[in-house]
Amino acid sequence: MDARETDPLEVLVGVEPPRTTARWRRALAEAVRDPDLLCDLVGLGPEFRERARRAARLFPLVVPRGYLARIKPGNPADPLLRQVLPLSAEAVARPGFSVDPLVEEEARSQPGLLRKYRGRALLVTTGVCAINCRFCFRRHFPYEEVPRGIEAWEPALASLAADPTIEEVILSGGDPLSLTDEWLGRLAERIGLIEHVKRLRVHTRLPIVLPERVTDELLGWLASGRFQPIVVVHANHAREVDDAVARGLARLAEAGVLLLNQSVLLAGVNDDIDVLESLARRLIECRVLPYYLHQLDAVAGAAHFEVPEERGRALARELRDRLPGYMVPRYVREVPGAAAKTILY
Numbered sequence: 061m062d063a064r065e066t067d068p069l070e071v072l073v074g075v076e077p078p079r080t081t082a083r084w085r086r087a088l089a090e091a092v093r094d095p096d097l098l099c100d101l102v103g104l105g106p107e108f109r110e111r112a113r114r115a116a117r118l119f120p121l122v123v124p125r126g127y128l129a130r131i132k133p134g135n136p137a138d139p140l141l142r143q144v145l146p147l148s149a150e151a152v153a154r155p156g157f158s159v160d161p162l163v164e165e166e167a168r169s170q171p172g173l174l175r176k177y178r179g180r181a182l183l184v185t186t187g188v189c190a191i192n193c194r195f196c197f198r199r200h201f202p203y204e205e206v207p208r209g210i211e212a213w214e215p216a217l218a219s220l221a222a223d224p225t226i227e228e229v230i231l232s233g234g235d236p237l238s239l240t241d242e243w244l245g246r247l248a249e250r251i252g253l254i255e256h257v258k259r260l261r262v263h264t265r266l267p268i269v270l271p272e273r274v275t276d277e278l279l280g281w282l283a284s285g286r287f288q289p290i291v292v293v294h295a296n297h298a299r300e301v302d303d304a305v306a307r308g309l310a311r312l313a314e315a316g317v318l319l320l321n322q323s324v325l326l327a328g329v330n331d332d333i334d335v336l337e338s339l340a341r342r343l344i345e346c347r348v349l350p351y352y353l354h355q356l357d358a359v360a361g362a363a364h365f366e367v368p369e370e371r372g373r374a375l376a377r378e379l380r381d382r383l384p385g386y387m388v389p390r391y392v393r394e395v396p397g398a399a400a401k402t403i404l405y
């Protein structure tokens with residue numbers, strides 16, 4: 061996908077972006093997208109290249125250089141590398157794994173709007189992410205339908221305005237923070253005109269994979285408006301949360317943002333009690349509450365990441381025995397048509 065097409069950066073034409081904005085946009089532009097280069101940078105031999113190239117045709121490779129720097133070279137099983145390295149296993153079909161496992165087709169009432177749960181509405185703001193996680197449940201999402209300009213958002217905004225039960229709007233994607241703050245600020249302003257919306261929640265992996273993204277401009281629209289701001293980040297392993305990430309999270313916390321984390325339970329990444337425990341401790345150190353531990357959605361191409369539910373329950377139970385209650389995420393799965401995420405433990 062041409063990132064420029066889905067990115068309303070046009071609004072910035074002729075305007076000099078603030079320096080902090082220029083920095084994260086450059087880091088995003090310089091993200092590694094070439095499988096050969098990835099293999100070079102993480103010290104993987106030629107046997108990985110062809111496979112990676114083939115799998116990257118199914119779902120493109122994207123990974124920021126700063127994230128790669130946290131990977132220990134020469135180990136294909138590194139838990140961070142495993143989340144981004146395209147593998148031939150992705151081409152293997154498995155019964156029960158489909159392109160739309162959550163049957164989201166039905167929940168799309170207006171372009172860009174997903175309404176599944178009471179009181180909350182989710183806006184799919186972009187298909188672009190700063191990292192392409194190989195297990196992503198949205199790897200087949202029809203992002204062509206995502207509205208671009210503010211006019212294209214009118215039907216979704218009108219539908220939110222017409223429903224006084226909506227108290228919370230969730231900006232999701234893709235990754236909403238791959239859009240500019242100027243654009244997001246405009247969208248937030250429009251949502252702010254809807255009186256019954258009290259909370260603005262952002263689902264994003266950017267503060268974890270590209271900590272430069274936490275800028276003054278971001279805090280400006282997110283934390284200084286009339287909303288209660290909530291940011292749900294996505295980290296799966298304590299090593300993802302390095303010192304630069306911790307500094308960004310601290311800035312968000314200091315600006316009054318409620319910070320939560322969601323993880324996906326992933327074979328070979330975090331299906332281990334000590335890994336889950338150190339992730340929880342690291343998050344709390346950064347003032348982030350572990351919120352959800354998701355059972356993998358059965359998306360085609362990700363079957364090799366699946367951890368059986370029974371094993372997931374045993375891990376969640378043991379985590380509960382080891383840690384204070386507030387450090388233990390709820391182990392959940394998404395069941396199409398259910399009124400909420402289904403709690404597995």
Ligand SMILES: *Cc1c(COP(=O)(O)O)cnc(C)c1O
Nearest residue numbers: 174175176177180181182230401
């Ligand atoms: C997961 C999800 C939410 C948020 O659910 P919470 O349990 O409130 O975190 C909202 N809308 C959609 C469509 C979702 O998939």
Ligand code: SF4
Nearest residue numbers: 189192193196234265
């Ligand atoms: S950042 Fe989130 S939406 Fe983007 S690829 Fe990763 S899991 Fe999917």
